[in-house]
Amino acid sequence: xxxxxxxxxxxxxxxxxxxxxxxxxxxxxxxxxxxxxxxxxxxxxxxxxxxxxxxxxxxxxxxxxxxxxxxxxxxxxxxxxxxxxxxxxxxxxxxxxxxxxxxxxxxxxxxxxxxxxxxxxxxxxxxxxxxxxx
Numbered sequence: 001x002x003x004x005x006x007x008x009x010x011x012x013x014x015x016x017x018x019x020x021x022x023x024x025x026x027x028x029x030x031x032x033x034x035x036x037x038x039x040x041x042x043x044x045x046x047x048x049x050x051x052x053x054x055x056x057x058x059x060x061x062x063x064x065x066x067x068x069x070x071x072x073x074x075x076x077x078x079x080x081x082x083x084x085x086x087x088x089x090x091x092x093x094x095x096x097x098x099x100x101x102x103x104x105x106x107x108x109x110x111x112x113x114x115x116x117x118x119x120x121x122x123x124x125x126x127x128x129x130x131x132x133x134x
Contacts, residue, residue: 050067051092093125100115
């Protein structure tokens with residue numbers, strides 16, 4: 001009986017240790033407004049943001065904005081980060097995503113190449129309205 005209890009405790013402790021290690025190696029999740037300069041992020045990071053649209057030239061490239069900016073309705077100066085999605089189903093406008101990957105330098109600038117992308121939830125976002133002309 002004592003061997004069974006020790007084995008069960010060992011299995012539970014091992015599972016808890018594996019879970020903690022996975023969380024530690026996931027790294028910190030940062031928002032779009034926290035990125036700053038892409039060239040300062042040389043390793044794998046996780047970015048969270050809201051899908052705002054996709055490239056007319058490459059549908060696997062989407063633009064994400066900060067989750068707080070998704071609430072802005074008029075007169076917003078939103079910052080967008082281009083994200084190259086991995087294969088599979090693409091998010092839709094308003095989907096809040098978590099993307100893990102790295103920034104890659106291209107001739108036109110930087111793009112975040114996601115190796116893993118997960119839809120967290122959906123936001124109802126309105127298209128940005130142009131400020132009134134004076």
